[in-house]
Structure formats: C-alpha cells, structure tokens
Amino acid sequence: MKIAFIGLGNMGGGMAANLVKAGHDVRAFDLSDAALTAAKAAGCTTFTAAAEACAEAEAVVSMLPNGAIVKSVYESDVIGTAPAGAVLLDCSTIDVATAKDVIKKAEAAGYAMVDAPVSGGIAAANGGTLTFMVGGSEPAFTRAEPVLAAMGKAVIHAGDAGAGQTAKICNNMLLAITMIGTAEAMTMAQKLGLDPQKFYEISSQSSGYNWSLNAYTPMPGVGVESPADKDYQGGFATALMLKDLRLAMEASGNVDATTVLGAKAAQIYEEFAKENGNLDFSAIIKTL
Ligand code: NAD
Numbered sequence: 001m002k003i004a005f006i007g008l009g010n011m012g013g014g015m016a017a018n019l020v021k022a023g024h025d026v027r028a029f030d031l032s033d034a035a036l037t038a039a040k041a042a043g044c045t046t047f048t049a050a051a052e053a054c055a056e057a058e059a060v061v062s063m064l065p066n067g068a069i070v071k072s073v074y075e076s077d078v079i080g081t082a083p084a085g086a087v088l089l090d091c092s093t094i095d096v097a098t099a100k101d102v103i104k105k106a107e108a109a110g111y112a113m114v115d116a117p118v119s120g121g122i123a124a125a126n127g128g129t130l131t132f133m134v135g136g137s138e139p140a141f142t143r144a145e146p147v148l149a150a151m152g153k154a155v156i157h158a159g160d161a162g163a164g165q166t167a168k169i170c171n172n173m174l175l176a177i178t179m180i181g182t183a184e185a186m187t188m189a190q191k192l193g194l195d196p197q198k199f200y201e202i203s204s205q206s207s208g209y210n211w212s213l214n215a216y217t218p219m220p221g222v223g224v225e226s227p228a229d230k231d232y233q234g235g236f237a238t239a240l241m242l243k244d245l246r247l248a249m250e251a252s253g254n255v256d257a258t259t260v261l262g263a264k265a266a267q268i269y270e271e272f273a274k275e276n277g278n279l280d281f282s283a284i285i286k287t288l
Contacts, residue, residue, distance in 0.1 A: 001059060002025045003027065006053065006077075008029075008035040013125075014125035027046075051077040060078055078106075117133060134157050135160060135167075176262075228280075228285070249263060
C-alpha cells in the first residue's frame with residue numbers, strides 16, 4: 001500500500017520504519033533534513049513537500065507536535081491533495097476540538113479519517129508495540145485498523161471522531177494523579193519508619209494497588225525495575241506529561257467537568273517541568 005507519512009521525529013521515525021518492514025511503500029515528509037535522512041535509511045522514499053508525499057497515497061499517517069500544526073498540514077497539504085478515497089490517520093496527541101474539526105473537514109471533502117493517538121513511548125514506536133486509541137466512524141476505523149496494526153500491539157476503537165484524543169488525555173490525567181498519590185504514600189510510609197519495600201509488598205497486593213505503584217514504582221531500588229532505577233532517564237518525559245495535562249485541563253474546561261485532582265496534578269507538573277522537563281514523570285517523587 002502507498003502510505004504518506006508526515007512527521008518523522010522521535011515517534012514517527014520508528015513508526016514509518018515499521019510500515020516499511022510490513023511491506024508498505026512509505027512516502028515520507030518532515031521539515032527536518034536529519035529526520036528525512038533517517039527515514040531514507042529505514043527504506044522510505046523521501047519528499048521535499050508534504051503535498052508531493054500525499055499525491056498518490058492510499059493512506060496518510062501523521063505524527064506531529066501539536067494541533068495547530070496538524071490543522072495547517074491537513075488543510076494546506078492533505079485535504080484536496082491526497083487522492084479521493086484515501087484514508088487519513090492522525091496519530092499525534094492534540095486537543096479534542098481540533099481533532100474533531102479536522103476530521104469534519106476531511107469527511108466533507110470525501111475522505112475517511114480517524115484520530116489515533118498512542119500509548120507507549122519511543123521504545124514502543126521503534127518496537128511496533130504501541131497501543132492506538134482510535135476515534136472515527138466505523139467504516140473509517142475498519143480501513144485504518146490494518147495500517148495501525150502494522151505499528152502496534154493493540155488498536156482499540158474508542159468511539160466517534162475525537163474519542164481517541166479524549167481517551168488519551170483522560171488516561172494520562174489519571175496516570176498523573178496516581179503517580180503523585182503513589183509517590184506521596186511511599187514517601188510518607190518511609191518518613192513514618194516503614195521500609196518502602198515492605199510498603200510496596202503490602203500495598204501492591206492491597207487496595208492501594210495501581211499501575212504507578214505496581215508496574216512503574218517511582219522509588220529507586222523498590223518494587224519493579226523502572227526509570228527510577230536509571231536516575232529517571234528514559235521513560236515518559238515530564239514535559240510530555242505536562243503537554244497532556246494541559247490538553248486535559250483545556251478539554252475539562254470546555255465541558256465544565258469537575259477535575260479538582262487533575263487541576264492539582266497539572267499545577268504540580270507545571271512547576272516541576274520548569275527545571276525537570278527531560279526527567280521521567282515519576283521523578284516527581286524527588287520533590288516530596
Ligand atoms: P518530535 O518533535 O520528535 O517529532 C515531530 C516531528 O514533526 C519533527 O521531526 C518535526 O520536524 C516534524 N514537523 C513539525 N512540523 C512539521 C510540518 N509542518 N510538516 C512536517 N513535519 C513537521 O515529537 P515526537 O516525540 O515524535 O512526538 C510526536 C507526537 O507524538 C506528539 O504529538 C506527541 O505528543 C506524541 N507522543 C509522543 C510520545 C513520546 O514519548 N515522544 C509518546 C506518545 C505520544
């Protein structure tokens with residue numbers, strides 16, 4: 001299948017390479033020469049304009065930094081340029097309102113389109129083990145599914161247009177809250193004189209059980225191996241968690257949802273990211 005791929009950064013580079021490995025003819029475009037050189041080495045055909053990459057595409061995949069860029073790329077270079085009948089897949093993490101708006105415009109021009117943000121970081125993008133949460137119509141999902149399956153381990157239809165982005169930001173807001181809560185409980189247990197490993201053994205098998213404690217323990221040398229054991233390098237960067245929390249707060253405001261803990265978590269990560277944006281988000285425990 002001829003697939004245009006726009007945005008070959010940390011995530012998109014590995015994803016495009018996996019489409020090549022699955023036998024697709026991948027037509028790559030990025031503003032960065034370094035990204036294009038790497039894409040060429042991975043077997044993609046490279047182009048110097050997004051519109052050229054899209055010209056004969058049966059599918060278009062994008063992995064871009066934010067909603068404003070996604071909107072501009074689709075409106076200028078994809079919609080009306082990709083052949084009629086192409087399926088469009090935006091895998092970037094962006095705001096729900098822009099995701100819905102771009103899909104509406106694509107559908108009005110006769111395309112099938114989904115929002116398909118991912119769970120999993122650079123290692124999962126390279127390894128082809130991402131989880132995709134997909135928003136869009138049933139027919140659009142049916143067409144997008146095999147393309148996404150070549151880049152991930154799970155592809156889940158979340159609902160209508162924008163539902164993928166909604167699932168992503170609600171999940172990551174919950175993750176931020178559980179990480180801060182886990183860090184507070186572990187640190188408080190330690191200050192009260194309880195061995196943190198004993199606390200982990202007890203709470204991970206009790207009602208305190210949660211992913212941040214059980215699968216991503218934020219204290220070095222305690223529980224499972226995690227970025228805490230590598231001085232908080234790698235993993236999920238604080239800056240990216242903050243990006244998702246800002247999107248969550250924007251969406252929460254738009255629908256008047258009560259997100260007291262989400263807002264507090266966003267405030268805590270806003271402060272922490274000023275000096276520590278590159279550290280894994282579990283490093284929040286260092287502030288306690
Ligand atoms: P990145 O900055 O490494 O890559 C973005 C790429 O887009 C860059 O190569 C940049 O040159 C290119 N680009 C920017 N504007 C462009 C344009 N107009 N046309 C063509 N290319 C353009 O970012 P990333 O880490 O790969 O993240 C991409 C998306 O994936 C973001 O929305 C991010 O929130 C999401 N995401 C990232 C991670 C992660 O761990 N990095 C995890 C989950 C989701």
